[in-house]
Amino acid sequence: MDSPFELAHAAADHIARATGVQQHHIALVLGSGWGGAADLVGETTATLEASEIPGFSAPAVEGHVATIRSALTPDGKRALVLGARTHYYEGKGVRAVAHGVRTAAAAGCRVVVLTNGCGGLNADWAPGTPVLISDHINLTAASPLEGATFVDLTDLYSARLRAVARSVDPSLAEGVYAQFTGPHYETPAEVQYAKRIGADLVGMSTALEAIAARHAGLEVFGISLVTNLAAGIGTEPLSHEEVLEAGRAAGPRISRLLADVIAAI
Template sequence: MQDTLTHPLDAPDASPFDVAAQAADDIARLTGVARHDIALTLGSGWGKAAELIGETVATIPATEVTGFSRPALEGHVGTLRSIRARDGRNVLVIGARTHYYEGHGVRRVVHSVRTAAATGAKIMVLTNGAGGVRESWKPGQPVLISDHINLTADSPLEGATFIDLTDLYSARLREIARSVDPTLDEGVYTQFRGPHYETPAEVQMAKAIGGDIVGMSTALEAIAAREAGMQVLGFSLITNLAAGIQKTPLSHGEVIEAGRAAEPVISALLARVIEAL
């Protein structure tokens, strides 16, 4: 495992894009797949989708790839998987997400996305488990991300790098997802810093400024994907209603259990969407 003192992204003169290029070379060498077409980050509850997309060509520990850290969160498996879809495209499945609240810095948070772009992927599919602000949503329900609000007070962009985020979450890809499942709802994802859950007042603030979903990932990764020129599709699994909307205390165990219960249905949905992209 790469520690804080030796991690390649933490060196003062390190280029995160050079580190991502090295990581992409590692993936090509370790999987035997020179290029990937689609990348997929699997959040809580989405893990079984990898089994349904196609034939697994190779599975590698993420820590064998330059710049990747060991996942700190239960529900994230710590591997990178190369899958050949039925139509012949190569899908890179990322089961090794670094969360912002781990305190490693934004470069490490978005390294998986930059690596995916360096492998050749043009589409980035980001998934997560999150809290729902709309009372009409139920635990276990998947929703599309239409936009986001970044409340981390941070950005993966460095220096005078100005990226237009007007259509960050691709309308074309969302339309394809809805062609697979016309019942899919959508909403605005709000990323908080974490790792504590939001207070009821913070949830009401998110609602007042246009948020429908609250969580601790995805927004920073989506910005990095756009910087890299990828099209972005986002899914949230509503694992619980957010604090103050739900009347019982929140727990990570509840999130994991909701993910497990919903996993067969949402994984099959995600696999069908990947096939249609």
């Protein structure tokens, strides 16, 4: 299919047939550390292998799951839980990165929840700290939009949804997320650069998805889990195992938080 939107509609049609659900209301993209939220959002009524859905493939990163779920929330909403995230560094192209959120929009969702594990630039945010995303800096030199497609990103990350999250947990901090391309971690100099241009968090996902989500008409809620202090901020060497361990340690608490926020939306 030439159009990424045709492919998204094909994926949404497949999901509708396979789950028996004609419309979903909210989508969740679960990054490192956030997978446990899938079990708390509501009753899972269908689980699909991502690789069987048009445009999706099994995730290439340990800590992500290879399924897409349909869940019924306690208030009767339908949640589409996207465990299969494609990262820009996988080399599959920006269309593949944006496919999940475009499919969510085609499936009827009006809200998308984007989560990630990230490096923190604020030494007061210990590993395991959830941080609301208030804005982003896209350092990938790419865009999911093609041609003369002009989209206002002034209020990309919904202030309304951040207020809902703070009504659940008033202690939640917020900050600006900078997406680098990865898969290597940032150097200390790059971290200082990001800090000087206004970033509080650094990672390898989310920003490109958020842009595509806004273009598709979705209201965007972003939340990061600080899994480590970024290079040069902390003293420990960086590793993916550290990211996974921080996610495991914080998983039950942040998953409950996210489920409570979704219930309040």
